[in-house]
Amino acid sequence: MTAGESGAPAAAIEGAGAQRRLGGFALQEYALVIVVVLLFVAGAILKPDSFPTWDNVRNMLTQASVVGVLAMGMTFVIATSGIDLSVGSVLAAAGMFGGILVDPEGSTLLFIVGAVGFATLLGTVNATAISYGRVVPFIATLAMFSIARGIALLLNDKLPVSLLDLNGGSFGDPAAFSLLWFGTGRILGIPISVYVFLGITIGAWILLNRTRYGRFVVAVGGNRQAAKIAGVPVRRTIFSVYMLMGVLVGVAAVLLCARLGSASPVSGNLYELDAIGAVVIGGTSLAGGRASIVGTFLGVLTFALIFSLMTQLDLSTEVQQVTKGAIVLGAVLLQRPEARL
Amino acid sequence: MGGSVDSATTPVLEVRGLVKEFPGVKALVGVDFDVRAGEVHCLLGPNGAGKSTLIKCVSGVVEPTGGEIYLGGELLPVGDPAASLERGVATIYQELDLVDDLTVAQSVFLAHEPRRGPLLDLDRMSKETTALLARLGHAGIPPRAKISSLRPAAQQVVSIARALSRDVRLLIMDEPSAILDEGEIETLFNVVRRLTADGVAVIYITHRLDEIRRIGDRVTVLTDGRTAATGLAASTPTNELVELMVGRAVEQLYPERPVGRGEVVLEVRRLRRLPEVRSVSLELRAGEVVGLGGLVGAGRTELLRLIYGLDEADEGEVYVDGTQLPPNRPDRAIAAGLGFAPEDRKSQGLLLDWSLTKNVSLADLGRFQRGLLNVRAERTAALEQLRALKTVPDDPDRRVGDLSGGNQQKVVLARWLLRHCRVLLLDEPTRGVDVPTKAELYRVITALAEEGLAVLVVSSELEELIGVCTRILVMREGELVFEIEGSKATEHELLRYAVAPTESEDFIEEVG
Numbered sequence: 001m002t003a004g005e006s007g008a009p010a011a012a013i014e015g016a017g018a019q020r021r022l023g024g025f026a027l028q029e030y031a032l033v034i035v036v037v038l039l040f041v042a043g044a045i046l047k048p049d050s051f052p053t054w055d056n057v058r059n060m061l062t063q064a065s066v067v068g069v070l071a072m073g074m075t076f077v078i079a080t081s082g083i084d085l086s087v088g089s090v091l092a093a094a095g096m097f098g099g100i101l102v103d104p105e106g107s108t109l110l111f112i113v114g115a116v117g118f119a120t121l122l123g124t125v126n127a128t129a130i131s132y133g134r135v136v137p138f139i140a141t142l143a144m145f146s147i148a149r150g151i152a153l154l155l156n157d158k159l160p161v162s163l164l165d166l167n168g169g170s171f172g173d174p175a176a177f178s179l180l181w182f183g184t185g186r187i188l189g190i191p192i193s194v195y196v197f198l199g200i201t202i203g204a205w206i207l208l209n210r211t212r213y214g215r216f217v218v219a220v221g222g223n224r225q226a227a228k229i230a231g232v233p234v235r236r237t238i239f240s241v242y243m244l245m246g247v248l249v250g251v252a253a254v255l256l257c258a259r260l261g262s263a264s265p266v267s268g269n270l271y272e273l274d275a276i277g278a279v280v281i282g283g284t285s286l287a288g289g290r291a292s293i294v295g296t297f298l299g300v301l302t303f304a305l306i307f308s309l310m311t312q313l314d315l316s317t318e319v320q321q322v323t324k325g326a327i328v329l330g331a332v333l334l335q336r337p338e339a340r341l
Numbered sequence: 342m343g344g345s346v347d348s349a350t351t352p353v354l355e356v357r358g359l360v361k362e363f364p365g366v367k368a369l370v371g372v373d374f375d376v377r378a379g380e381v382h383c384l385l386g387p388n389g390a391g392k393s394t395l396i397k398c399v400s401g402v403v404e405p406t407g408g409e410i411y412l413g414g415e416l417l418p419v420g421d422p423a424a425s426l427e428r429g430v431a432t433i434y435q436e437l438d439l440v441d442d443l444t445v446a447q448s449v450f451l452a453h454e455p456r457r458g459p460l461l462d463l464d465r466m467s468k469e470t471t472a473l474l475a476r477l478g479h480a481g482i483p484p485r486a487k488i489s490s491l492r493p494a495a496q497q498v499v500s501i502a503r504a505l506s507r508d509v510r511l512l513i514m515d516e517p518s519a520i521l522d523e524g525e526i527e528t529l530f531n532v533v534r535r536l537t538a539d540g541v542a543v544i545y546i547t548h549r550l551d552e553i554r555r556i557g558d559r560v561t562v563l564t565d566g567r568t569a570a571t572g573l574a575a576s577t578p579t580n581e582l583v584e585l586m587v588g589r590a591v592e593q594l595y596p597e598r599p600v601g602r603g604e605v606v607l608e609v610r611r612l613r614r615l616p617e618v619r620s621v622s623l624e625l626r627a628g629e630v631v632g633l634g635g636l637v638g639a640g641r642t643e644l645l646r647l648i649y650g651l652d653e654a655d656e657g658e659v660y661v662d663g664t665q666l667p668p669n670r671p672d673r674a675i676a677a678g679l680g681f682a683p684e685d686r687k688s689q690g691l692l693l694d695w696s697l698t699k700n701v702s703l704a705d706l707g708r709f710q711r712g713l714l715n716v717r718a719e720r721t722a723a724l725e726q727l728r729a730l731k732t733v734p735d736d737p738d739r740r741v742g743d744l745s746g747g748n749q750q751k752v753v754l755a756r757w758l759l760r761h762c763r764v765l766l767l768d769e770p771t772r773g774v775d776v777p778t779k780a781e782l783y784r785v786i787t788a789l790a791e792e793g794l795a796v797l798v799v800s801s802e803l804e805e806l807i808g809v810c811t812r813i814l815v816m817r818e819g820e821l822v823f824e825i826e827g828s829k830a831t832e833h834e835l836l837r838y839a840v841a842p843t844e845s846e847d848f849i850e851e852v853g
Contacts, residue, residue, distance in 0.1 A: 223692045
């Protein structure tokens with residue numbers, strides 16, 4: 001006899017779960033807001049001169065925007081109870097592909113179209129393998145993780161491509177419309193890449209919470225059979241999230257290359273972990289069926305704050321890597337009782 | 342009818358003034374209850390009456406707040422499953438807790454495998470399993486067969502054998518018949534009779550009143566955590582039992598049958614998908630409720646899935662209003678006006694973690710989307726349907742998983758009403774639902790038909806089919822073999838057609 005059948009007592013116990021949602025905003029999201037505030041306060045106390053400055057905040061947000069864009073796409077993927085391990089490699093491959101196209105003096109637009117197009121193509125390969133080839137997402141994207149990194153290294157014989165001389169501006173003039181403008185330009189003092197990240201976050205929230213498509217995505221992750229019986233096009237939905245992920249990886253690649261002024265075949269290393277980590281600490285269930293864009297956004301901020309703080313405290317990247325993994329593990333452990341594994 | 346009762350012996354189980362409080366809820370408020378050796382004591386009551394809590398207290402899974410439990414005259418240390426197990430208490434749950442990939446013998450001896458030194462004694466396991474199965478009258482189940490290759494009835498026998506392997510004195514069976522058809526229920530009863538003849542005491546929980554007379558010796562009725570009546574004779578008239586359960590006189594379990602003389606809405610022509618369904622043709626008219634009876638495994642669920650487009654047919658066509666449905670496209674079937682309430686609400690019908698609103702609107706989100714989803718309109722529309730069906734609670738923001746089985750079924754129905762569906766396919770709509778809620782569902786189904794819906798109901802409860810349906814079709818081995826008007830049908834006749842002419846005890850069957 002399962003919980004639903006056992007009547008009053010079980011209902012009372014599970015009722016506690018239902019009450020976790022306060023006015024449509026989950027408890028976990030409140031908790032994350034507090035974490036973000038506490039981290040900021042901690043930074044301000046430990047490094048009063050350098051941490052709570054506008055420069056530092058701007059830097060943090062600029063760096064977070066690349067992983068942030070990935071995390072938005074990852075939220076959709078994970079909502080279907082899928083996973084995409086290939087985003088870091090695809091990001092590198094997309095940047096390299098765009099770079100080869102324009103090397104040495106193509107147009108910025110061509111670079112963007114090339115990078116986003118190539119990432120979308122690789123995302124579509126993932127999508128096809130998973131939804132029509134019925135390959136488990138973990139395996140399909142693990143294969144792509146290797147394939148895309150290999151492509152990134154092959155494209156220019158393991159060498160990076162400089163993007164400093166694309167038409168429409170140069171490194172010295174970040175105000176003009178150019179690739180560098182995306183990386184270092186500002187409007188009202190806020191970097192362009194931050195606008196892109198915020199815009200994609202808002203778009204993702206609307207898509208997930210206020211469209212039929214978003215409902216389908218979560219339904220597919222929550223209960224595939226039930227979704228199918230309710231008329232949800234299950235395969236098409238799964239296909240679409242990996243394709244969407246590809247598009248967003250392309251956007252992230254453009255942001256990263258624009259900031260660095262070059263495309264590197266070794267960039268994006270371990271970005272999949274950052275993106276998945278942000279999604280998971282944001283409260284999206286790895287088992288599918290529950291997803292939160294606000295949570296992911298806060299998760300991205302949490303990661304950004306922690307690493308900015310650790311960098312300023314002169315902790316090595318190795319220590320940061322250990323911390324990152326530990327946080328993700330902790331977040332999944334916290335999720336466990338709800339996921340009912 | 343069950344085993345003989347010797348009232349002189351001390352009861353195997355004695356429960357005195359049992360109380361269990363969960364935070365905010367009193368699940369049990371003073372339950373008295375006893376079971377004697379060799380008797381089948383039926384436990385009856387609506388969902389939420391405390392039946393589960395009571396048996397969980399006895400099996401040690403739940404620790405009671407007050408009262409005593411005696412096993413064989415000795416006080417049972419409460420809240421200790423191992424103590425209950427040691428004293429010979431075994432429970433067979435409704436949803437069988439067997440592992441699909443294990444063999445029969447491995448399942449029977451799971452967690453107490455016989456060993457020779459550090460190694461498993463496979464020989465002994467196999468031999469003892471055969472012996473136990475033989476004791477239950479099912480020596481035919483091979484000890485090396487995988488659980489997944491057995492039909493539900495055979496799996497249940499394995500579960501019982503597992504209980505016996507631990508020298509059981511009190512066997513608790515929680516709605517064992519829910520997953521069985523008529524023929525298999527008789528098999529189960531034979532097993533139970535063998536056990537009671539050996540002196541085992543049995544607690545039998547059921548929502549099917551007819552079973553009490555067939556297998557029970559005595560009945561205890563629970564309502565609101567109290568014993569409304571304890572130790573009644575199993576021959577107590579049904580009306581009386583229902584009144585005890587509901588706390589008032591119940592006018593009628595079944596409403597009047599809909600007549601259904603509308604236009605043909607659904608037409609199925611020579612639909613086939615081997616091996617489950619072979620060439621089935623049928624017509625469904627607006628306003629009628631058509632029952633689909635037969636044994637489990639006769640292909641009824643498979644037929645519904647084919648009509649709805651969940652599986653692909655080998656051949657045959659489905660027409661709605663004369664227009665052919667494309668194969669394998671549930672979304673197109675829905676667009677044409679079909680709705681489907683699957684057999685297993687929890688795993689196929691609903692998203693348990695979602696709110697009522699979202700579950701109701703899932704099949705018809707398009708109507709709320711003008712650019713963006715209008716979530717307020719969505720909630721209002723869902724609430725309207727939930728209220729119309731008297732769903733309890735009707736809070737549209739509540740999690741569906743918190744609702745009782747009957748109310749979950751109403752959420753599924755609300756989904757299709759919102760969608761203005763015209764043909765409703767219901768697979769075992771009242772399974773696991775208590776008697777008062779069943780009566781309510783019957784009224785809902787009948788009312789829907791009167792509003793012009795065509796309803797096709799699969800049910801393994803023949804009494805229910807006869808009570809509700811305009812027409813009844815009987816399916817056997819993938820074919821429709823009999824049709825009769827509901828008002829003229831008898832259980833005996835339906836069963837005769839449902840059971841294959843050459844009856845075999847062959848339990849091994851591929852599961853689709």
